[in-house]
Amino acid sequence: MGTSTGTAAIHRPLDLDPKRAGRLDRAHYGIIDIGSNSVRLVVYDQLGRAPLPRFNEKSLCRLGEGLAQTGLISVEGFRRTVEAVRRFRAVADAMGVARLDATATEAVRRAENGKDLVEAIRTEAGIDVRILSGAEEARFAALGVISGFHRPVGIVGDMGGGSLELAAALDDQVGEDWVSFPLGALPVEALMQGPDDAKRRIDALLKEKTPTSFLKQPIFFAVGGGWRTFAKAHMATHAAPVPVVHGYRIPASEARAFAKTLLRLPLAKIAELPGISRRRARTMPAAALVLDRVLKYLAPDEVVFSALGLREGWLYSQLDAEERYLDPLVEGAQLIGLPGSRVPDFPPALVAWTEGLFTDESPAEKRLRVTLCALSDLGWRDHPDIRAEESHRRVLQFPFIGLDHPERAFLAIALHARHAGRLDAPYLAGALKLLSPAERRRAEILGRALLVAYRLSGGTPAVLANSRLSIGSNRLRLEVGRSARVPDSEAVSERLSLLAAAAGVKFSEITELAEDV
Structure with a gap:
């Protein structure tokens, strides 16, 4: 096998953009997939890099059953497929789907009456089906x-x-x-x-x-x-x-x-x-x-x-080159996280604020940090007693793409820590098994740092921008500019202590600077 060329030079942005995340101008997109066993309609929230399914239904029409023996789609399979597509067209229209594509694969491609089925669908449902090679x-x-x-x-x-x-x-x-x-x-x-x-x-x-x-x-x-x-x-x-x-x-x-x-x-x-x-x-x-x-x-x-x-893959092929190179995990996280945040501009501010938290951060680790910032206010509507657990469970099971199971576990553990959850909670055991000790420590540090950021600033970018956090070999220091007017409060100090414990340092302090940061 060869390798792709030129990919190293391609810009792959890892930024959070509230305007991009809050796009409401894109209409729903649907695709009908006519397979050899089932016919399925999926309606996505939009034609984009991280589409979320709004509706997903299939009908087992078994078009390929008996095809090898007769060379034909059976009368029953033919009828059921046309009826399924008619129903799917009605559902898509009712949902306001602006574009509805339809593809057919092996059974329709091989059957002697495959083109007859395509014509029947065009007549009955008003949909043009593309037979894929x-x-x-x-x-x-x-x-x-x-x-x-x-x-x-x-x-x-x-x-x-x-x-x-x-x-x-x-x-x-x-x-x-x-x-x-x-x-x-x-x-x-x-x-x-x-x-x-x-x-x-x-x-x-x-x-x-x-x-x-x-x-x-x-x-x-x-x-x-x-x-x-x-x-x-x-x-x-x-x-x-x-x-x-x-x-x-x-x-x-x-x-x-x-x-x-x-x-x-x-x-x-x-x-x-x-x-x-x-x-x-x-x-x-x-x-x-x-x-x-x-x-x-x-x-x-x-x-x-x-x-x-x-x-x-069909949906992805419809995107322009610029959108294809957006990170699917980051895009999905900000589409979910930013519009529901109390202050949509705060997660991007968190990305900048945590930039220097780890001196050895790899590109793969950065995308997880950016993703976590996008999801950091996911549980604010939950009762305080269940925020940590509920946020953990959501991230473990949410239909994100662009990540594997250990990366899900990292995000779930970090988000749990962001809501002041205890790392010895029994329900964390499964996710923790997927992480190395170093990954567990990094997840806890990042989560606790976000906890400090929210408590310090009240979720406002201006206050956060006038502060900085540094972790030394034996001391954790939070420096705050004068215009931020943040005293050495007990609430902030308690959360700073949690971060210090996660980082393995003995001392933590809040310093108010004579000038702004």
Whole structure:
């Protein structure tokens, strides 16, 4: 595999901008995804870098069922798809969706009556459907991963109802190589019920068509509903600290072992597993078998599960270059955090105020600090007794993108500390397991520093700007300019003591300067 070129010189802003976060001029955007197993409508709050779903519904039309035998979409699947799209069009119109796109994949592409279905949808629902090629499916799935992670590099596998696509994510680019296999849930399900050895057939296809550049890459990004359900079941049975599929990372050997476990279970037992819905239980053996064989052949070190795929890749491709290079985590955090803050200009002031808190801050650590500042007033409406716990739980489960589970844990622990939460609270145990001692310390220091900032300034940028914080080897000093008129109050001193304890220094003091800072 090659590497993307020129990315180091591209400006990737990490600023907070209340005007950008408070944009209300962007209309809702919707996309209808006509897959081989299901038809889904997702309506996003806007067409932007960190879109939040406002509505998400699917209809299991199973267009690909029987397609290999007849070459046709069944009468029932045809009818149900047209009806589903008509309903989705009505919902989108009622929600005020300004733009509604529709795409179709493997089943419609292969079926002899696929174009008839597209024409029926145009007539009945007034929607033009774009039938994607295998190359486009692979590209948009990879773009979905690129849009949902921070500069990802690895092989993207998108297993849908009708096909499996592989492509490479190379930071901000999709690699030139791609491949599409007829290894979706429905054809593999049929293959497993036939007389031939399904495992051998899958292995032969992978060996015949997979580009050699895809082999032995460290990370495999797993996309698609079947593999998301696989991840949910694995998280539930292994008591994962963060109950979110996106960014869930496990060794490839562990994923293969769990796949083999699922393949040994009867369907009734699979349906009883936590995390697996009854509708998904039927296709779980196919999803498990394909994942096992793909991981065996590609031989990655780790599997990272992605909640974003073709739909989000399509959305990402509609953005201009400037917006694509905005950080998805920072953008999502400020879209949520700044409009709901008591003073939307205060989180950006916090970014500047905490700039020198850590002398060894890496770019990855900076983006977490900026994100935390954006979310720092998230819990102000909660009762003081529950702010720390509720803020922690929100961050652990909120549909942010652009981060993995340890980064979620860092933000959750830091936000808990920002609300004066105790680090020995039992409900923190899971998140703390994901962090090293150094990361725990950094999260606590950052959270306690924000606690001091809010108490010192009352959430006003002008007061905060007239103060500065310094952490020495044995002393923590808060310097305040005269015009800020902040005395050495007990409330500020108590919170400064919490910060000193987190930083591991013995003494803390507040100094009022003769002049402004």
